Amino acid sequence: xxxxxxxxxxxxxxxxxxxxxxxxxxxxxxxxxxxxxxxxxxxxxxxxxxxxxxxxxxxxxxxxxxxxxxxxxxxxxxxxxxxxxxxxxxxxxxxxxxxxxxxxxxxxxxxxxxxxxxxxxxxxxxxxxxxxxxxxxxxxxxxxxxxxxxxxxxxxxxxxxxxxxxxxxxxxxxxxxxxxxxxxxxxxxxxxxxxxxxxxxxxxxxxxxxxxxxxxxxxxxxxxxxxxxxxxxxxxxxxxxxxxxxxxxxxxxxxxxxxxxxxxxxxxxxxxxxxxxxxxxxxxxxxxxxxxxxxxxxxxxxxxxxxxxxxxxxxxxxxxxxxxxxxxxxxxxxxxxxxxxxxxxxxxxxxxxxxxxxxxxxxxxxxxxxxxxxxxxxxxxxxxxxxxxxxxxxxxxxxxxxxxxxxxxxxxxxxxxxxxxxxxxxxxxxxxxxxxxxxxxxxxxxxxxxxxxx
Ligand code: PFF
Numbered sequence: 280x281x282x283x284x285x286x287x288x289x290x291x292x293x294x295x296x297x298x299x300x301x302x303x304x305x306x307x308x309x310x311x312x313x314x315x316x317x318x319x320x321x322x323x324x325x326x327x328x329x330x331x332x333x334x335x336x337x338x339x340x341x342x343x344x345x346x347x348x349x350x351x352x353x354x355x356x357x358x359x360x361x362x363x364x365x366x367x368x369x370x371x372x373x374x375x376x377x378x379x380x381x382x383x384x385x386x387x388x389x390x391x392x393x394x395x396x397x398x399x400x401x402x403x404x405x406x407x408x409x410x411x412x413x414x415x416x417x418x419x420x421x422x423x424x425x426x427x428x429x430x431x432x433x434x435x436x437x438x439x440x441x442x443x444x445x446x447x448x449x450x451x452x453x454x455x456x457x458x459x460x461x462x463x464x465x466x467x468x469x470x471x472x473x474x475x476x477x478x479x480x481x482x483x484x485x486x487x488x489x490x491x492x493x494x495x496x497x498x499x500x501x502x503x504x505x506x507x508x509x510x511x512x513x514x515x516x517x518x519x520x521x522x523x524x525x526x527x528x529x530x531x532x533x534x535x536x537x538x539x540x541x542x543x544x545x546x547x548x549x550x551x552x553x554x555x556x557x558x559x560x561x562x563x564x565x566x567x568x569x570x571x572x573x574x575x576x577x578x579x580x581x582x583x584x585x586x587x588x589x590x591x592x593x594x595x596x597x598x599x600x601x602x603x604x605x606x607x608x609x610x611x612x613x614x615x616x617x618x619x620x621x622x623x624x625x626x627x628x629x630x631x632x633x634x635x636x637x638x639x640x641x642x643x644x645x646x647x648x649x650x651x652x653x654x655x656x657x658x659x660x661x662x663x664x665x666x667x668x669x670x671x672x673x674x675x676x677x678x679x680x681x682x683x684x685x686x687x688x689x690x691x692x693x694x695x696x697x698x699x700x701x702x703x704x705x706x707x708x709x710x711x712x713x714x715x716x717x718x719x720x721x722x723x724x725x726x727x728x729x730x731x732x733x
Contacts, residue, residue, distance in 0.1 A: 286351055286617075287448035289524050296537060297456040298606070302517050303542040304463070305603030306392055307510040309596050310571050312546040313553045315502055317564035320494025321486045325547070327500055331507035332543050335718050338710040339513050339677045341535045342684040345696040347522020348531065353614035354378045354516040357523060367687050374679050378516030379610045381672040383630070385515055386607035387637035388661045390440065393600040394432030394642070398422065399572060400597055403589035407580035412562075415573045415580075423645040433642055434635060440604045441631035444612055445624040448524055452605055459598045466595040467545065470552040473588060478555025486564060487550045497725055504722045505669045510542055512603070514676030515668070516610030523613070532699055532707070552592075556582075571596070608634070674723045681715035 289295035316324050350357020358375035362368065407415070423429055443451040474480065512518050525531070553575065557564050560578045564570070579589035608631060615626045644659035655663045684693060685708060694704060 294453045297460045299538045300541045301456045301602030302512045302606035304545045305599045308546040309549040314570040319499035322490035323495045328503040336507045336511045337539045343518040344522035344531045347519040348525040354519040382515040382610045387634045388641040390437045391642045393436035396596045398432040400593035403593045406586035407576040410577045410580035419572045429642045444608045445627040463598045474555040479558040480555045482558035483554035508673045514673045517606035520610040678719040681711040685712035
C-alpha cells in the first residue's frame with residue numbers, strides 16, 4: 280500500500296498522551312457532560328458514567344490502541360491486515376470502515392457546534408450584558424436559525440482543523456496539542472478556582488456527587504454509556520489511528536488509564552467550573568444543549584469581569600473542540616493517503632470540504648432554518664447524524680472491537696501488545712470477553728426497543 284513506508288510516529292510518549300487526551304477531552308466533556316448530568320439528575324448519572332468509563336470504555340480503549348499499533352495503518356487497513364494475519368474473516372475489516380465513515384459523519388456536525396463555540400467566543404469578547412433568560416434564549420435561537428453566520432463559523436472552525444491535519448502528525452497534530460493542551464488545562468483550573476470562590480461551590484459539589492438513585496432511568500443509563508464512548512473518542516477510528524502512530528516501546532494499558540482518568544477528571548472539573556455559577560445565579564442545571572450557550576451567558580452578563588471570564592470559557596471550549604476535531608478528521612485522511620499516496624494537504628482539504636458540505640445540512644436544519652422542516656425519521660439532520668453515530672455505530676463498533684480482541688485474536692498476540700502482568704491481563708480479557716459485549720449489547724437492545732416500541 281502506498282504511504283506505508285512514510286507512516287509517521289509520535290515523537291514521544293508525552294506528545295501521544297497530549298494528543299489522545301486532546302481527542303478525548305472535547306465538547307463531550309465541557310458541553311455534553313454537564314448538561315446530561317444536569318438533565319439526568321446529577322450524582323447518580325455521574326456515578327454510572329464513571330462506572331462505564333472504567334469498566335467498559337477503558338478496556339475498549341486499550342483494545343483500539345493495540346489494534347492500531349499492531350496494524351500500523353489506518354483503521355481500515357489495520358483491521359484488514361490483522362484479521363488476515365490472525366486467519367479471520369475479511370468481514371472484520373468492517374469495524375475499520377464503520378469507524379472511518381462514522382468519524383467523518385461526526386466531524387460534519389461536531390464542526391457545526393465548534394462553529395457555534397467560535398461565534399460565541401467572539402460574542403463573549405464584547406460581553407453578554409443585559410442578558411436575561413428570554414434574551415439569551417432568543418439570541419441563541421436567532422443565531423442558529425440564521426442561514427449565513429453559523430455557516431461562516433462552521434467554515435472557520437473546519438479551516439483551523441484542516442490547517443492542523445494538513446501539516447501531518449509531527450508537524451501539525453503534535454505542535455498543536457503541545458501548545459493547546461496545557462493552555463486548556465490552565466484555563467480550566469482558572470475557571471474552577473474562579474467559580475469556586477465567586478459561585479455556589481457547595482451546591483455544585485452536592486449536585487455532582489450526591490447520588491439520588493431514584494432519578495436514574497433506563498434512558499439516563501443509556502445516555503451515560505453513549506457519553507462514556509463519545510467522550511473517550513471510541514469506535515470512530517480516532518483512537519485506532521492515534522494507536523497506529525505508536526511505537527512498540529510505549530505501554531498501552533498505562534497510557535489508556537491516564538487518558539481515561541484525564542478525560543473523566545476534566546468532565547468533573549468542567550462540572551465544577553460551570554455549576555457553581557449556574558447555582559449562584561439561580562439558573563436551571565438541566566437546560567439541555569442550551570446550558571453552555573444560553574444559561575452561562577446570563578451569568579457572564581451579570582458578574583463583574585464577565586467579559587473576561589466568558590471569553591476565557593469560550594476559548595477553553597474552542598481549544599477542547601479543535602483538539603478533538605483534528606482526531607475526527609485524521610482517520611479518513613490517513614486512509615485516503617494510504618490508499619492513494621496523494622499528498623496529505625490535498626487529502627485533508629478534500630475531506631474537510633466534504634465535511635463542510637455535509638455539515639451545512641446540519642447547520643441549516645436548526646431552529647426553523649432553510650432545512651428546518653426536513654426531517655429524517657422525525658429528526659433534523661444534526662440529530663439524525665448524532666443518533667446514527669452515538670446510538671448505532673459507536674455501541675456496535677465498540678462491541679465488535681471487544682469481541683474481536685477478546686475472542687478472535689490469539690492470546691499470544693494480545694499478550695505481546697499489552698505487555699501486562701498475567702493477573703491484570705486476565706481482568707482485561709474478562710472485561711472485553713464478557714462485560715463489554717454484554718453491557719453494550721444490553722444497552723443497544725434497549726435503545727432499539729425504546730425506539731421501536733416508544
Ligand atoms: N471525545 C470527543 C469529545 O468528548 O468531545 C469527541 C470525539 C472525538 C468523539 C473523536 C469521537 C472521536 F472519535
